[in-house]
Amino acid sequence: MPIGFSVAGTIDDITLIVQLVGDDVESLGLGIxxxxxxxxxxxxxxxxxxxxxxxxxxxxxxxxxxxxxxxxxxxxxxxxxxxxxxxxxxxxxxxxxxxAPETQEHLRAKTIICKALKDAGWIATPEHRMTDADGVCIADVLGKRVADASKGIAFEVQWSPQLEEVTKARTDRYTEHGLRSLWLMKRPMPLNSKDVPVARLVSTDQGFDVYIPSESLVRGAAYMSSRDISDLEASWRRCGTLAEFARAVVEGRFRFGIASEFDIRVTVGGVANWCYACGTETQPATWIVLDLGHLNPDFPNIFVEIHELGQVEGGLAERILESINVRLPNVGGYRLGQRKPKESTATYLANVCRCGAFLSRSYLPHPSDKDRVLLEFDLTTTAHDVKPFYKVIDRWCFIDPANPPSKPMLGLHGFGVPNITLTRLLGCSFSADGPLGKVRHVGYADVDAD
Ligand SMILES: [Zn+2]
Ligand SMILES: [Zn+2]
Structure with missing residues (x-):
């Protein structure tokens, strides 16, 4: 289940603690x-x-x-x-x-958070002191929905390096005070933890921008150099300004995990062709892309070649195939069906003409930006049903429907990512460029369509 800092209906009970950490002294515990x-x-x-x-x-x-x-x-x-x-x-x-005195950046970040919380109708208490058996600790900014809420969010701004163990220990301490923590750190910390949410803070002329780990960092942090880990462009996703981010947090738009139920957008790509048997102009479907929708903005698009779609088990693959076959005959002249090439023992999902001839996958060109979009449709699905397509690694997501991020593309099982930009593809049209020549070899004999 996804969790958020605030969830509709229970928002009163949730307090956010955001800790801005600015100085080495602060990480020693007593505070700024x-x-x-x-x-x-x-x-x-x-x-x-x-x-x-x-x-x-x-x-x-x-x-x-x-x-x-x-x-x-x-x-x-x-x-x-x-x-x-x-x-x-x-x-x-x-x-x-x-x-201890604070850095200018620390002061500025805390001020931005306080103002953003106030603008969102929340109550912001900077430098909130709490006492427990270990003494006094101070949350940089305590956010509460209402003054007498029993819980809150601690916003912590960490401007100096802090060991992961220290971050976890301080988070545990806030948890015991009924607070969720959100760490905003200057140093890139690719920690993918539901319990210890960490975002990256980057100074700008106007204040700060907030970044969260991108797909490559979520999957590969353990194997990356510190230089690659800190590469903003390659490894991080911008979530807007600190004020925009703080507002999203209290509105429940910073959430962990894939949504439990959501709409996906299915894009079906293809190419122009003529049927070798009957001469009809056709547009075979060659691949599909699943976009997991605006509720899952930080999960990649999934690219699946048509013959691979026939191998994916589960109800979602079946529903996608049904949806394609309702529409594709009108658009591409083909429908999809399992066919067995003459010299092969296995069947695969292939484009089948009205005349009965089917197009061998060895004639399909490699996916490219020259392909065209044949179909686009939406389906409602669940995290569970997506699993056969994509091994989900849960992560913190920033949901901002007005500014959707551009999503990276992953192949089925994480392999075979083609260099396709969906927005550059043409719509479908029946101006066939000519019959497809045999352009690639798929590894075993499937010389059926000749
Ligand atoms: Zn004093
Ligand atoms: Zn035909």
């Missing part, structure tokens, strides 16, 4: 200073809720009345604006306080 939040007799004062005017007014009032204080120590509070434009509270003097 409290720069986005301080208190007064009137309650919390949150720096991200201020604009330039109200910030100036607060500074003026505090310099007069000294009404602001920290929860970590008795140091005086001063109001600052970082070089990145982040407004924050600083210790007037640091004597005796055991919290």
């Amino acid at each position: 200073s409290m720069p986005l939040r301080c208190i007064s007799s009137e309650g919390d004062e949150l720096s991200f809720e201020h604009d330039a005017d109200s910030w100036a007014a607060l500074r003026e009032r505090n310099s007069r009345a000294r009404h602001l204080r920290f929860t970590c120590c008795d140091a005086g509070v001063i109001l600052k604006t970082s070089s990145l434009g982040t407004r924050y509270f600083a210790h007037q003097a640091r004597g005796g306080c055991d919290t």
Whole structure:
């Protein structure tokens, strides 16, 4: 089952903790200073809720009345604006306080998250302190749907390297406080774990972008060099800005695993031909591509050659074949059926003309961008039914229907990925280029159609 940070109907009970980790000191446990939040007799004062005017007014009032204080120590509070434009509270003097200063990036990332949560109608508490048997721990930003929700999400921004064991231990600790954790890390951490969600944070001029591991990283991290692992283009998928990502998290659009039920889009590709026996213009179907749909944006498309489709077991393959055979005769002049070449002992799925002749697969050209789209249709299916086509490796997915990612293509069983770009293919048309010549050898004699 997929899980999300928030699930319709139970969202009130889920708290997100997002921890922004900025300094080496923080990974030691006690934590960072409290720069986005301080208190007064009137309650919390949150720096991200201020604009330039109200910030100036607060500074003026505090310099007069000294009404602001920290929860970590008795140091005086001063109001600052970082070089990145982040407004924050600083210790007037640091004597005796055991919290550490934060980097500018850490402050900025926390502020962006707090604002995004607030814009989404959530309650954001920066520097949320929790006490347990091990002492005090501080979540960078605690997100709650409502103030009295028993659970939440801890958003943790980790700007310094942190060992995987430490990340897991800190996650466990938050879990005991009823919080789910979400790690946003500067260092690429290709950890594919349902319990310890990790995304990558990349600085931009405007703030940060968030990336999650791509198909190649999910499958191959163990065999990749650290250089390949950190390659943004090849190994990571951009999920938008940090603000967009934080909003998606609280809306339940950052989820683990393949959806349990979903629509797939089936694209059937083919080429132009004439039937060698009756001379009819035809368009044999040569391959299909399964797109697992917008609920599974981070799973690859699956490419299946027609003869392979005949070998796939299970109900989904049968339904796809039925759907093709309802439509293909009108479009391509063929239907698909199991046929046995004369000099072979095995049958395979082949294009069969109305006249009864069938097209040997040894005449089908290799898949290419010159192929055309013959059919496209949708089917509703399940994670279970997809298994015969694709060995699912569950992962964290970012669902953003307005900005779907371009999906990589995998062959059946992970093999034989052709270099086809679906969007470049032409629609079907009956201007046959001519009869297909024998263009490839499939490994054993199937000289049936000659
Ligand atoms: Zn302090
Ligand atoms: Zn024919």
